[in-house]
Amino acid sequence: MNEKGLPWKRAFTTIVLITLFIIPLIVRDQYYQHLIILTGLSIITTLSLNLILTTGQLSIAQAAFMGIGAYSSALLVMKTGISFWLALPISGAIAGAVGVLIGLPTLKMRGVYFAIATFAFGELVRMIFTNWVSLFGGVGGILNIPAPNPIPFPGGDLHFQTKGSFYYLVLFVMLVTIYINYRLLSSRIGMAFHALAEAELLAEQSGIPVMKYKLLAFLIGSFFTGLSGCLYAHYSHYIAPGFFSFWESVHFIIMAVIGGVGTLGGPIIGAVFLTLLPELIRATKEYEMVIYASALIAVLLFLPKGLMSMLRSSKNII
Amino acid sequence: MRLLEVIEITKNFGGVTAVQDLSFSIEKGEILGLIGPNGAGKTTVLNLTSGVLNPNHGQIMFKEKDITGLKPHRITGLGLARTFQSTILFSSKTALENVILGRHCKGEAGFWGTILNTNFAKQDDGRDQQKALQLLDFMKLAGAKDILAQNLPHGSQRRLGVAIALAPEPDLILLDEPMTGMNLGETAEMMDLILRIREKGPTILLVEHDMKAVMGLCDRIVVLNYGQKIAEGSPVEIQMNKEVIEAYLGTEYELAKR
Numbered sequence: 050m051n052e053k054g055l056p057w058k059r060a061f062t063t064i065v066l067i068t069l070f071i072i073p074l075i076v077r078d079q080y081y082q083h084l085i086i087l088t089g090l091s092i093i094t095t096l097s098l099n100l101i102l103t104t105g106q107l108s109i110a111q112a113a114f115m116g117i118g119a120y121s122s123a124l125l126v127m128k129t130g131i132s133f134w135l136a137l138p139i140s141g142a143i144a145g146a147v148g149v150l151i152g153l154p155t156l157k158m159r160g161v162y163f164a165i166a167t168f169a170f171g172e173l174v175r176m177i178f179t180n181w182v183s184l185f186g187g188v189g190g191i192l193n194i195p196a197p198n199p200i201p202f203p204g205g206d207l208h209f210q211t212k213g214s215f216y217y218l219v220l221f222v223m224l225v226t227i228y229i230n231y232r233l234l235s236s237r238i239g240m241a242f243h244a245l246a247e248a249e250l251l252a253e254q255s256g257i258p259v260m261k262y263k264l265l266a267f268l269i270g271s272f273f274t275g276l277s278g279c280l281y282a283h284y285s286h287y288i289a290p291g292f293f294s295f296w297e298s299v300h301f302i303i304m305a306v307i308g309g310v311g312t313l314g315g316p317i318i319g320a321v322f323l324t325l326l327p328e329l330i331r332a333t334k335e336y337e338m339v340i341y342a343s344a345l346i347a348v349l350l351f352l353p354k355g356l357m358s359m360l361r362s363s364k365n366i367i
Numbered sequence: 368m369r370l371l372e373v374i375e376i377t378k379n380f381g382g383v384t385a386v387q388d389l390s391f392s393i394e395k396g397e398i399l400g401l402i403g404p405n406g407a408g409k410t411t412v413l414n415l416t417s418g419v420l421n422p423n424h425g426q427i428m429f430k431e432k433d434i435t436g437l438k439p440h441r442i443t444g445l446g447l448a449r450t451f452q453s454t455i456l457f458s459s460k461t462a463l464e465n466v467i468l469g470r471h472c473k474g475e476a477g478f479w480g481t482i483l484n485t486n487f488a489k490q491d492d493g494r495d496q497q498k499a500l501q502l503l504d505f506m507k508l509a510g511a512k513d514i515l516a517q518n519l520p521h522g523s524q525r526r527l528g529v530a531i532a533l534a535p536e537p538d539l540i541l542l543d544e545p546m547t548g549m550n551l552g553e554t555a556e557m558m559d560l561i562l563r564i565r566e567k568g569p570t571i572l573l574v575e576h577d578m579k580a581v582m583g584l585c586d587r588i589v590v591l592n593y594g595q596k597i598a599e600g601s602p603v604e605i606q607m608n609k610e611v612i613e614a615y616l617g618t619e620y621e622l623a624k625r
Contacts, residue, residue, distance in 0.1 A: 256472030
């Protein structure tokens with residue numbers, strides 16, 4: 050971050066922010082608004098996963114944490130009748146707490162062992178959603194999840210029933226996620242995340258609390274992933290165990306890897322690129338995985354550090 | 368004042384006893400050598416002292432505080448740093464970033480201060496940068512500050528390893544074979560640096576196979592064989608010790624000295 054680049058960077062950030070705020074006014078098409086909301090949710094989840102990946106731990110349970118957030122919030126709102134605005138942070142906290150419970154015993158494992166443990170955890174969560182029918186509704190999931198409660202506002206309440214309005218809620222949570230990730234990754238703690246992934250023994254001996262930081266990344270990652278799950282539930286009004294499967298977790302990993310793990314821009318680019326790409330080339334759902342796989346292979350071959358490295362080498366932003 | 372006191376530590380790996388009832392201590396300001404044949408347990412002693420391993424029995428006191436069983440990062444935070452026998456660095460980071468990472472435990476802003484980038488955090492970053500540059504200069508790496516650690520020549524990588532350990536401004540530094548793989552010129556340079564490190568403050572525990580360096584640098588030497596202490600004394604006493612000559616130095620060493 051050199052002094053010269055700062056005003057330029059500020060201008061860029063302002064332009065991006067303004068664009069983000071006026072998107073629903075320009076893009077009127079309901080289907081495209083839907084895609085943009087899904088992109089926003091993908092960005093939240095992929096950034097969360099990125100934080101965990103930065104500490105060198107490959108988690109294949111991101112969709113499960115989304116599911117935990119989604120089911121927690123849906124049940125809280127529908128069974129206990131609390132407001133969505135209370136259920137949102139609580140569902141994130143539940144996902145975060147589960148993250149800590151799972152992280153404590155598993156984060157000591159490295160590489161493929163940790164990946165297998167999180168994979169097993171993800172499947173376990175999906176099985177519980179599927180088989181605990183009385184609470185989670187079984188394969189059919191939960192229907193008719195209400196939209197967020199309107200916020201009283203002078204001159205008319207703020208409703209979140211339309212896609213255009215829900216967009217702003219997603220945008221808000223997304224910007225908070227991006228900000229926290231930016232702060233974390235650019236601080237000495239973020240630098241330590243990279244370091245402990247690279248040489249754990251040296252990091253520990255250099256005074257970096259390795260286990261604590263891995264747990265911290267996992268906690269923050271699970272929390273924001275839970276928020277994105279909660280938003281998804283109240284946006285689509287319907288959740289089922291199949292939405293939070295192993296393959297969904299793999300999607301997020303591919304997004305992070307294609308964009309560039311360990312950077313802030315990478316996961317964002319990856320999430321945007323892979324949510325919009327299948328649409329742009331007008332492919333049907335069945336070809337989606339083919340596109341994902343081809344994109345992944347191409348990136349790994351030609352840009353092993355992700356799309357972000359291309360921007361970096363041209364001395365671009367962040 | 369006794370800076371480090373190792374009291375009757377024992378470490379078993381399965382049925383193998385790597386270190387047995389070992390006691391020694393380091394006085395503030397001295398350079399203590401730890402020598403012995405390969406497999407004598409020298410690196411195990413360093414791993415036990417720095418918290419990588421926990422002893423089965425015994426106690427380790429540092430600055431009159433019991434540090435037995437503490438995590439390595441806590442021990443480093445208390446002022447006891449170490450280097451590694453093999454060259455381990457944060458390879459994809461620059462030399463400067465490597466040293467800054469070594470200062471991680473010196474941050475005063477705390478977790479929230481760091482996240483919110485308060486003035487405390489900015490002061491931390493500024494101080495880290497300044498101290499790291501001084502250290503690189505001290506370790507004759509000033510020109511390498513922006514070079515990735517993996518691209519440095521071997522001698523510079525070894526010196527960078529020492530710089531990382533010196534970064535948290537430790538009171539005691541454990542050097543695990545710092546001269547490994549170095550040519551004569553590099554060895555002489557490292558010897559000079561070790562003496563200058565001692566002048567700067569930290570007490571040094573040196574594990575090394577280069578006998579010229581050990582005999583030239585150390586005030587006192589502890590000799591290990593099969594996990595047990597077989598001798599302790601000044602370099603001259605150690606060179607005369609029959610048991611040490613037999614176990615480690617060899618009769619050629621004695622002949623060469625004549």
